[in-house]
Amino acid sequence: MIVVLRPRTPEEQIQEVVGAVKRFGYEPRLIRGVELTVIACVGDERRHHTLETLTVMPQVERVMPVQKRFKLVSREFHKADSSVRVDGVTVDAHSFHVIAGPCSVESERQVLETARMVKAAGATMLRGGAFKPRTSPYDFSGLGKEGLRILKKAKQETGLPIVTEVMSPDDVAAVSEVADMIQIGTRNAQNYALLHAAGRSHKPVFLKRGMASTVEEWLNAAEHIAAEGNARIILCERGIRTFETATRFTLDLNGVAVAKKETHLPVFVDPSHGVGRADLITPLARAAVAVGCDGLMIEVHPDPKRALSDGAQQLVPGSFEEMMAALRPFAELMGRRIG
Amino acid sequence: MIVVLRPRTPEEQIQEVVGAVKRFGYEPRLIRGVELTVIACVGDERRHHTLETLTVMPQVERVMPVQKRFKLVSREFHKADSSVRVDGVTVDAHSFHVIAGPCSVESERQVLETARMVKAAGATMLRGGAFKPRTSPYDFSGLGKEGLRILKKAKQETGLPIVTEVMSPDDVAAVSEVADMIQIGTRNAQNYALLHAAGRSHKPVFLKRGMASTVEEWLNAAEHIAAEGNARIILCERGIRTFETATRFTLDLNGVAVAKKETHLPVFVDPSHGVGRADLITPLARAAVAVGCDGLMIEVHPDPKRALSDGAQQLVPGSFEEMMAALRPFAELMGRRIG
Amino acid sequence: MIVVLRPRTPEEQIQEVVGAVKRFGYEPRLIRGVELTVIACVGDERRHHTLETLTVMPQVERVMPVQKRFKLVSREFHKADSSVRVDGVTVDAHSFHVIAGPCSVESERQVLETARMVKAAGATMLRGGAFKPRTSPYDFSGLGKEGLRILKKAKQETGLPIVTEVMSPDDVAAVSEVADMIQIGTRNAQNYALLHAAGRSHKPVFLKRGMASTVEEWLNAAEHIAAEGNARIILCERGIRTFETATRFTLDLNGVAVAKKETHLPVFVDPSHGVGRADLITPLARAAVAVGCDGLMIEVHPDPKRALSDGAQQLVPGSFEEMMAALRPFAELMGRRIG
């Protein structure tokens, strides 16, 4: 940590801060500059108490951490790209996997039809929401356990591993019976009770970025899971909240590039939520491939205009096939094989 | 809902949209303008399916909802200001209540000392975190049940009702045994499993605004609680996430003024998190009183520089007393009595 | 500046950075920590080249400036609150001035009527746009020189000093003939050619904050004016751009409190633009007084629904009078006299 003192702080008050730094277990190194005095505090910031509390002392102008707070998920801890196995599918640096399926599980017919089609087009995992977080309590909130049953059947028929969202620690066990990978959504990205429950499960976790999370907070959320003993995590960028209203969210491909530098975990992109408009999904999916992500999550529905949730951003089967065909050569340029 | 069609849409395609609107249970009214054709769709938007899915039709440019999605918490549903009783304390349009206490419960001595002091200064409820959401898994995450025991003791000694955060549906019962009001934090503001559990409890709920929630989403979060049968809700603005880094968050007093128009529920303000710097809490607390909020939540710690969390934004007892003295005449100007 | 090196940087590469730091005129102090090595670089950051360019060296993780870049406008340079004289009116720590008038100058009758009314209600300066920045080229862009003539006449009749916006360096001379204070709008807050022209004029400058400017950038914009020799500057917060859409902008009263700490210049607030809705202006104006600002700018129009710009946020005369009456006791509590 670096503690910056206010200009012209008297010696006695400098020593008061030095004392406090020592009390917190850091070794202070005083640097007297032209206008400012700073104290470099040597010590492991993850193990010791944060010094940010020192800003309550009037002579302290600012405290700046220099160390990252996440460890297990960092590239420094594990240099090579991690691979994550989801049932029979291996996500790694050479593959490119597309998880596809409807926003919500609405009926057996809808899910089976979609599952067969997305598999034929090259998707390797099936998504579908049985438990749906909805802004309004009057919106369709998913079929729940009946939805899980339908997903199970779709797996039996197609062999596609299932990715589905869990919204409560209590549901982790039930969802894990069907899901090959459990998804934590953007609204629960800092729901620590849920992150810990996922960390204690034996399933891979698909962790969406919080719509207001910095990349650092996103990686810290993953660290919460990893610190509970589960390192099988795939990260997913799905758009952040900004002032722009032309698209539902702003897909942050900068954040994907940063995350690929900072962590060894695979990083996926969800352009369906990231743009929120079916007509822009293919260009953003291409961009996501080109920025270097490890896979995509795409919403597909046999008849989006009758969808019970997020119809505006779900692709029809034909468009999904075209998108997959369009992505293949881009993935190959990136040294990856789709599917 | 208003459906805006693209310029020069052929008649046949207009009728296709008209048909879809009818199928969803709305009555379409076609308006042919100079450049654009729009379809006004008459029907209760809360009861019917959203038409936003129609944007997947290429001839549809935009769909604009006109109705708000929350009902029970709206001023239209209940014109007068609600009052919420928290143990012996009544929050209403004539009172002004300050909930004060440490960020985290750290020890019996710390909590009791703080409780006595804030009560003497005019606070009417005690806050203190037993379960703490923390960005990093290596930070202090609260004393848990031991923290609840300490809070209970503080109530026995001072009589102050207890407000404390709950982070998981599983903890609602245990927390409710001690808490007079359960708090839902900003990171769980769209954790619907938790909102529903709070809605099924018999305790008042102190609902912080999500740091990336619009006012409308915040009120919809309250509607999730109310729709489960619990209308004893107090809203709390605590700062939103913006590009500004001089303060930890941006306290949105605009949002407070909007919320007071839109809902009958009491609206509190938490300047401690909203600014994140002890030296700016008093001016923002004054501003919050003057904008017309119904109460404040303030973090107070006997020795903030040794605090185990958020030390930078906790007031020392002396500063809290000064703040309370400073607020009194402002509250009176607003026709309210502190405490 | 603090230069943070990557973990496990070899000695040779550390010395390479040390050499670069010296070349830029700073004195490097090496601090070898547990995991990281940092170099504290002693030297006046305003006089020397920024070291941020060193991040192109692969062994450099981050460079953190510790010094603020503005000087003349800082509290460290000038401890006491500055007073700024605008024609006969003195803005200082004991007064509270309200600048009022229409968004745009539309007609002589409109301006004179408004001017008389706002003066009677306690406003001490008249605003009115003759040159209007407008998002669309097809919107009303002001009466230009005819607008200036009308403002001049309003001053002759009422004695109120005139505050009006200038949009181009070329117009500074003409506007200065009529204006007692020239205004720089939010869209020109980083238009350096205009800031420099204002800095070379002999008029006080009313500098709106850029809607995407941090407080630090806002103060740096003021420094651009001051560095040209004109220190008669009044800052004005007018709302920043965030994700919230319930109000036109988010009024940042945190930023006002920060600015009052950082600078000796007077800080005003413009709630008309900051909320963009007439019905919320009074509560936010009260909050602005209570946070400790030095004055307000308020838009008033005799018949807002016929206004040629920003009608939604202009107060009718009756509402303005009520607002002024409501503000008086709040200003008095703050130790200030309105008008």
Add this chain to the structure above:
Amino acid sequence: MIVVLRPRTPEEQIQEVVGAVKRFGYEPRLIRGVELTVIACVGDERRHHTLETLTVMPQVERVMPVQKRFKLVSREFHKADSSVRVDGVTVDAHSFHVIAGPCSVESERQVLETARMVKAAGATMLRGGAFKPRTSPYDFSGLGKEGLRILKKAKQETGLPIVTEVMSPDDVAAVSEVADMIQIGTRNAQNYALLHAAGRSHKPVFLKRGMASTVEEWLNAAEHIAAEGNARIILCERGIRTFETATRFTLDLNGVAVAKKETHLPVFVDPSHGVGRADLITPLARAAVAVGCDGLMIEVHPDPKRALSDGAQQLVPGSFEEMMAALRPFAELMGRRIG
């Protein structure tokens, strides 16, 4: 425009709004819904006064425009992609042009060396700032006219057309003598005096998006230029301001995809400013190609760590060559030829 009235508005007050709508030249169509009454107002929104001022009437809940305000730059006005000729270079739907060069012109040697290198690597235009907008007045603000002389010489030697920024209407003539395309920077994106001066010049204009501009405001800025008679405009996305701090700005490739739909003008991307870190420019440049943009602007410096501005984001010549090689196959997949 759609005017939404408050629930249960009495008939008399509805008619008052109907009258106001007529007075503004629109034809009102009343639609009485289940809970709400809305008035669809038929008329050309670009030609008539905005009805947003009607929100000052207490019975009006909201006014929603349905028509876009830009026309000349819209795809509806001109369906096919525009081509823009910059000296000998033609920007169109089949080409992919890279504008490269240093952030600031620092010396003749620096510019000539860079110009030769970027040309050899495939760049077709040379950028370099002679007039530099700088946050602090104490930063290097460019060589001014001497900078223009150097750029002219670089063109004589390499034949590369020159793109350079203009910051003041007064400088448009002098800059136009050297520049083949004049650039308007992000801080001047709503500097209407400058946009109009550019619109009256006979040079193509390279218009950066404002860091806080919506896509709609960006296109309206272009409309300001076009409405003055100059339709030779290239748009450039360069990152928007968000809460994320890991990168300098957030490159908004969603916005690029939206802009390509809405306008016929070419859309470039500037990943150098958009990410602000040299090590992430190539992945984001690839993503920009893949999303479907028409070209790139890239900062290149022979020795970035000695650069007088923005060193952290300038590529060294070797990295630029590698990036160009990496981009070629992506551009080909998009049906475009680099250079």
